Amino acid sequence: MPTQHDQAERRKELEAFITQCMRGLRHQVRGDPEPFLAVWSHADDVSILGAIGSYAQGWKDVRTHLRAASKTLNWTEVAVQRLLTTLSGDLAVTVVLERMSNAQAARTLRVTHAYRHEEEGWRLILRHANQVTPDDEAREQAILSDGSSGAL
Amino acid sequence: MSTLTEVPADLQTFMDNLHEKLRGHATRSDTRPFLEGWSHTSDASIMAAVGGYHVGYDKLSELLLWVSTQLSFDTYEPEILTAYADGDLATSVELEHFTKNDGAEHMTLRTTHVYRREAGEWKLLHRHAEALTPVAGMNSTD
Numbered sequence: 001m002p003t004q005h006d007q008a009e010r011r012k013e014l015e016a017f018i019t020q021c022m023r024g025l026r027h028q029v030r031g032d033p034e035p036f037l038a039v040w041s042h043a044d045d046v047s048i049l050g051a052i053g054s055y056a057q058g059w060k061d062v063r064t065h066l067r068a069a070s071k072t073l074n075w076t077e078v079a080v081q082r083l084l085t086t087l088s089g090d091l092a093v094t095v096v097l098e099r100m101s102n103a104q105a106a107r108t109l110r111v112t113h114a115y116r117h118e119e120e121g122w123r124l125i126l127r128h129a130n131q132v133t134p135d136d137e138a139r140e141q142a143i144l145s146d147g148s149s150g151a152l
Numbered sequence: 153m154s155t156l157t158e159v160p161a162d163l164q165t166f167m168d169n170l171h172e173k174l175r176g177h178a179t180r181s182d183t184r185p186f187l188e189g190w191s192h193t194s195d196a197s198i199m200a201a202v203g204g205y206h207v208g209y210d211k212l213s214e215l216l217l218w219v220s221t222q223l224s225f226d227t228y229e230p231e232i233l234t235a236y237a238d239g240d241l242a243t244s245v246e247l248e249h250f251t252k253n254d255g256a257e258h259m260t261l262r263t264t265h266v267y268r269r270e271a272g273e274w275k276l277l278h279r280h281a282e283a284l285t286p287v288a289g290m291n292s293t294d
Contacts, residue, residue, distance in 0.1 A: 045234050047245045049262045053285035055245075057233060083207055084195055084278065086268060089239030093266050095197055095278055097205070110199045112264045112280045114236055114243045125236060126243065128264040130282045136203025 007087075014085075014092050014115065017122035021113070026078050029100055033070035037063055041116060041123035049128040051109050075100035075107075090117035098129070108132045159235050163242050163267065166274035170265075171230045178228045178250060183220040187213050191268060191275035199280040201261050225250040225259075240269035247284065260284040 017039070024036035040046060042059040048066065049055045056065040077100065084095040091114065098109040114126035159167070170189045176182035190196055190209060198212040199205045202219055206212045228250050235244040248261040266278035 045236070047234055049245070049264065055233070055262055055284070083205070084197055086195075086241060086266070086277065088241035088268075091236055091238035091241045091243070093241065093243060093278070095199075095266075095280075110205050110280065112199070112266070112278065114264075114266075116236065116238075126245065126264065128245070128262070128280050130199075132204060139203060 010117065011087055013117075014087060014122055017115065018094065021124055022078070022080055025098070028066065028070050029073045029075040029078060031070055031073060033067045036070075037066060039124045040066075041118055041125045043116075043118075043123075043125065046125045047128075048126070049130075051129045051131055074102055076102045091115070092117075092122070097132070159237055159242070163235075163237055163274055166267065167232075167235075167244065167265075170276060174230070174248075175228045177216070177220050178223050178225050181220040181223060183217055187216060189276050191270060191277045193270075193277075195277070196275075197278045199278075199282075201281045201283060203282075225252045226254070227251045237267075242267040242274075248281070 021036075021039045024039050027033070028036035040059065040062065044058045046059055046062050047055065047057045048062045050065060050069055052065075052069045052072070056062050079099045081097040081099070082094060083097065084093070086093050093115070094113045096111045096113070098111050100107050100109070108131065109129045110132050111127065111129040113124060115122050116125045166189075170186075173186040173189055177186040190212070192209045194208045196209045196212060197205065197207045198215060200215060200219065202215070206215055228248065231247040231249065233245045233247065236242060244265045244267075246263045246265065248263050249258065250260070251258045260283070261281045262284045263279065263281040265276060267274050268277040269275075
């Protein structure tokens with residue numbers, strides 16, 4: 001049974017790792033996938049449901065997916081807004097919004113990440129990301145304001 | 153490296169029950185039982201297929217009740233791709249297959265669920281779902 005001190009240390013390590021993930025992500029979305037690939041677990045059960053669409057499972061396919069996606073990206077600014085962090089034992093989850101932009105465009109991704117503490121320390125095991133559009137946000141606001149607008 | 157997680161028996165039971173409740177939500181607009189499976193906390197969140205994001209049980213329940221009035225699927229079949237669990241936290245990655253009009257219309261969502269054990273009972277803490285869009289050369293159901 002982990003002590004409170006162990007849990008506090010584990011959370012501290014997790015926060016440092018999340019910072020490392022975000023550094024890697026900034027490279028990933030500028031066409032340089034290797035720093036982001038370095039934060040992933042190499043296990044058979046890792047998964048990506050990326051913003052590009054589809055999904056991939058297992059380290060080899062996840063790596064292929066991330067390298068292919070990175071080639072298409074050139075976001076120069078990335079800001080992350082954390083909505084949720086939860087940790088228990090060797091598993092942790094964050095829910096975030098990633099706001100990306102360059103001189104021509106901007107996008108916001110809604111993202112769920114899962115992390116696992118493995119022999120080498122924390123590793124990323126899941127990324128689920130897709131775009132939030134202004135239309136989505138306006139429609140949901142309408143739904144929640146009068147309960148009758150919008151379309152599924 | 154292979155570390156596929158074995159899902160604890162109580163979590164498997166919860167996930168099975170949750171799938172039945174989701175079926176009611178998606179096919180019969182019977183959303184109250186599905187809502188009972190959610191954590192009723194302020195940090196519960198949803199990134200629903202309808203779009204956007206909401207934090208807190210009050211907001212997500214309002215959204216789900218509205219969504220259920222718009223749904224008219226005949227069938228719902230979940231397909232679990234993988235699950236991770238440790239301590240009081242778990243996550244599953246699933247495809248959700250929906251059909252209507254005798255299968256003439258279909259939709260597949262790619263979904264991540266996060267579960268947390270609260271006061272000894274598993275609860276759904278977060279749902280992230282949107283339509284699966286196939287990409288050439290990558291996995292898809294097409």
